Amino acid sequence: MQARYRYRFYPTDQQKQALAKTFGCTRYVWNEALAHCQAVGKYVGYNALSKRLTGLKQSLEWLKEVSSVALQQSLRQLDQAYRRFFEKKGGFPQFKKKQSKQSDAFSVEGKCVYLAKIGNIKPIWSRALPSQPSSVTVIKDCAGRYFVSFVVEVSPSKLPAQSPSIGVDLGVKTFATTSDGAQYHSPNSGPLYRRITQLQKQLARRVKGSKRWERTRLRIAKLHARIADRRLDFLHKLSTKLTCENQVVCLEDLNVSGMLKNRKLSKAISRQGWGMFRSLCEAKGDKHGREVRVINRWEATSQYCSQCGWHWGKLDLATRVVVCDGCGAVHDRDENASRNVEQVGMGRRPTLKRTWRLCKPGLSAAVDEASRIPCLVATQRCRD
Ligand SMILES: [Zn+2]
Incomplete structure (x- = not known):
């Protein structure tokens, strides 16, 4: 390959x-x-x-x-x-x-x-x-x-996986929560973004095309490049870890462009790099001989209990911890969702729609x- x-x-x-x-x-x-x-x-x-x-x-x-x-x-x-x-x-x-x-x-x-x-x-x-x-x-x-x-x-490397499957829930606050309970936070680029905002104001005051304008433009570009490098490094490391350790990686098919219409969240979402994460997982799954499954975007993974299948319905985004009415278990919202993603991906959930498809990676060279x-x-x- x-x-x-x-x-x-x-x-x-x-x-x-x-x-x-x-x-x-x-x-x-x-x-x-x-x-x-x-x-x-x-x-x-x-x-x-x-x-x-x-x-x-x-x-x-x-x-x-x-x-x-x-x-x-x-x-x-x-x-x-x-x-x-x-x-x-x-x-x-x-x-x-x-x-x-x-x-x-x-x-x-x-x-x-x-x-x-x-x-x-x-x-x-x-x-x-x-x-x-x-x-x-x-x-x-x-x-x-x-x-x-x-x-x-x-x-392609053919190392045996340590675990048969894992589900991944992608989020805004925590980049990824996996079904084994681990949380992964993306690098905090807040200070860099604040510096960019300052410089952009400066850029607006400069005469377009002048030497000072060019200098400020270059400084902004360098900051953007640094943020992109840091994020890409993080995504590379996480996708390598997940695909090396697990035979099947289950991801959600996120409707990113739809979510970007939510104005309050759009900035945070566009900075996450979910799409890039998925393509990296797909390419690396190919490289290590692993399967990457993407489950249907209409699968309501946050509305069910991952232990007993109880349906509690839509949750407000602010609700982080859920107590199941059916079995009394206390779930972390994201962890519960990632377990559901795994179960749907592995076909262990007859109550849900059980829809997933195997991902065909594009040109991995890209x-x-x-x-x-x-x-x-x-x-x-x-x-x-
Ligand atoms: Zn339950």
Whole structure:
């Protein structure tokens, strides 16, 4: 199976310029091709666009200054975007703006990575690559950090699980409560958010596009990147723990977009990263040979007693502890819900609707992607 390995690197000023140029050219090629298709009124196909690119290069000298493979790749990505749209898997391809672009070409030699027309870069090898990479992507996030991301082949691990199943209840106050009674809190980023609010006021007072404005923008972007890094780290650790230790992980299918309509909760919910947690669990379940089951969102897991099945009905969000009228047991609200999630997922609950489905993970290689941060992304086939 495929996985992504990402490493940070620090380009020289010269390389930064060359990278910026490549990012700019690939963006131009993408936008130009998209505009052409829109003008014609249909998608003309990769081959026709590729021929057009050859023509463009004759008239636009500056397109020749960057790696031609990167430009081809940009068209290939547009081709994929159109395909996804035709297969109803994605929206219509969008024009690329300056803050969100792509580029570049490579080969790995010892500790260096050679990028065509950029030169050698030295990534910080925080861990060894498990195999020869099949493609590389150069990413620049809006906090100004550079990364190379390799797609590598990894063999799935087959460690035996310690426990047969676990249910997970996701919440706002406590990120996750599991059916074995453990609680997991996401990192507290409150102070960082308060600092962002201050800086955003400052940004509003600056002249847009000025040096001071840019400086403040970068500071805000760095804080956002830090929050995202911390959250992603937490989600990675938790999903690894749950999928390694349990054979079956049962999750709830949360109606996140519906919940975001609740104005009082929307901020807190959008900061949680439930969707990311689920995709991480699915990818890791695949990697470790575990099952991830997602139960129906209409399953009322907080309305039943997990011991006797007594139905006490809807609870107010403020109610944290429930005493069961049926058997007298005292339940923590979230823990009770997570037990119900587990029982529904394992099919042990005839009283409930017993609905769950097995999750088919998407491309697990995409899991690592910093999709929330506007990126400069580049994909390139390995030369050998
Ligand atoms: Zn009960």
